[in-house]
Amino acid sequence: MTQTDAAAAARPVLNPATGEVIQTVADSTIAEVDDAVRTARAAFTGGPWPALPRSERARHLLRAADAVESAAETLYRLETRNNGRPITETRAQLSRVPEWFRYNAGLLAAQRDAVLPSDGPYLTYQRRAPLGVCGIITPFNHPLLILARSLSAALATGNTVVVKPSETTPLSTLALVEVLREAGLPDGVVNVVTGGRDVGEHLTAHPGVAKITLTGGTEAGRAAAVATAARFARVTAELGGKTPILVFDDADPAAAAEGAAFAAFVAAGQSCVAGSRFLVQRGIHDEFVAALARRAESIRIGDPADPATRLGPLISAVQRDRVLRMIDVGVEEGARLVTGGGVPGDLPGPLRGGFYVRPTVLAGATNAMRVAQEEIFGPVAVVVPFDDEDDAVAKANDNRYGLGAGVWTRDVARAHRVADRLVAGMVWVNDHHRLEPSLPWGGTKESGTGRDAGTESFDDFTWIKTVVVRTAADDADWYGRDEPGRLN
Structure with missing residues (x-):
């Protein structure tokens, strides 16, 4: 494994809870991105990794899972300090990272090549081969979980990797790669480049990269799709969302509001599947809004390192200000600010430089408002009333995004019907x-x-080769036959 030694200017990495610099990390130069891809390519074509027996690669992944588990406490605290997510949330999420390595090790050990039906004296089968060098570009909100999701599948299938973490949250990724190195992963198999948009764009467009996995904004994903299409490389892109949560009047409004609060405010709303658009049937609308507001007001805001904290800061001052502007936009459009808005006024001294926004509920909104259509990426829940099932589904689907959705109902038939x-x-x-x-x-x-x-992810890190073997005893002499027979 190699982290390029960057010669470019150092970039400050901030603690979003205080606004203070944790450390500086140098941006990789374009030449160093090229070097990282070359290193990964050399490890793929000349190194042992793709040629290892499946059982041996699976053992590497299982050792990696054990090593990550042993380093868990260090990784929890580092990621919380770097992206501001409360330690209780980070610990709950990152405790699951080893599962991805173990799951893909299991898929690898159990993988079977398909034998295909074929007429005549033929044995036809398929083999799956690794793609080569794969680029993984990760976001700031869930750095290690999202990395592990793709990295474990890419490694299990025999690929080598170049990772580019978000420039705002590189620290836990750098620490994880060191953990993998110490666990015995061969040199050159996982490489890291650091930096901003220019580094990501160069990696995405690099002719030596066979696949890009990207989690980020829709425009970044669109650019990645264009860049990879030019050379017929593969791309997996998880992009923006405006998740609708449909709450029907047969649901308990208080229980639904508890679930809504988690959906809206976990990770300070900085999740692509955050429940940011609550479509609530009119019969329980007011009761639901009141219960959600009470829960929002009870959420403890504070130092993410404190286990009592339930809501941390946003990632940056820029994002905080954007969220505050969007709240104002919602009010200007006619939505009612039920609770929240603004920054907390009672934070202790060191946290006053952090990027906090109070959990916010906007009610009386319409589905056409910007706050109901655009991704806010902050702790803002927008509540829109609906009349009946058809109205709810129409409003839910009336959006340019289609990542996640939620349904709250006691009616089992309705749950399946609406989900469909x-x-x-x-x-x-x-x-x-x-x-x-x-x-x-x-x-x-x-x-x-x-x-x-x-x-689906495991298979997409491979390409399929179909092998056709003629098993007949006679020669395949097409032109020497009086009646050649069928031409396939």
């Missing part, structure tokens, strides 16, 4: 944000293309 009609890659019923290594993760429309996790 929603245009979203993932639908949760009476819950939110549930994920497993076996569950494909991704969306439709402007929420991206392809899937992370599951067998």
Whole structure:
């Protein structure tokens, strides 16, 4: 494994809870991105990794899982300090990272090549081969979980990798790669480049990269799709979202509001599947809004390193200010500010330089408002009333995104019926944000293309070769026959 030694200017990495610099990390130069790809290519073509027996690669992944588990406490605290997510959330999320390595090790050990039906004296089968060098570009909000999701599948299938973490949150990625190195992963198999948009664009367009997996904004995903299409490389892109949560009047409004609060405010709303658009049937609308507001007001804001904290800061001052502007836009459009808005006024001294926004509820909104259509990426819940099932589904699907959706109802038939009609890659019923290594993760429309996790991701890091073997005893002499027979 190699992290390029950057010669470019150092970039300050901030603690968003205080606004203070944690350390500086040098941006990789374009030449160093090229070097990282060459190193990964050399490890693929001349190194042992792709040629290892499946059982041996699986053992490497299992050792990696154990090593990550042993380093968990260090990784939890580092990621919390770097992206501001409360330590309780980070610990709950990152404790699951080893599962992805173990799951893909299991897929590798159990992988079978397909034998295909073929007429005549032929044995036809398929082989899967690794793609080569794969680029993984990760976001600031869930750096290690999203990295592990793609990295484990790419490594299991025999690829080598160049990772580019978000320039705002590179620290836990750098630490994880060191953990993998110490666990015995061969040199050159995983490489890291650091920096901003120019580094990511160069990696995405690099002719030596066979696949890009990107999690980020829709415009970044669109650019990646164009760049990879020019050379027929593959791309998996998990992009933006404006997740609708449909709450029907047979649901308990207080229980639904508890679930809504988690959907809207976990990770300070900085998640592509954050429940940011709550479509609530009119019969329970007011009761739901009141319960959600009470829960929002009770959420403890503070130091992410404190286990009592339930809501941390946004990633940057720029994002904080954008979220505050969007709240103002919602009020200007006619939505009612029920609670929240603004920054907390009672934070202790060191946290006053942090990038906090109070959990916010906007009610009385319409589905046409910007706050109901655009991704805010902050702790803002927008509540829109609906009349009946058809109205709810129409409003839910009336958006350019299609990543996630949620349904709250006690009616089992309705749950299945509505889930089937929603245009979203993932639908949760009476819950939110549930994920497993076996569950494909991704969306439709402007929420991206392809899937992370599951067998879908594992298979997409390979290409298929079909082998046809003639088993007949006679020669295949087409021109020497009186009646050549069928031409395939």
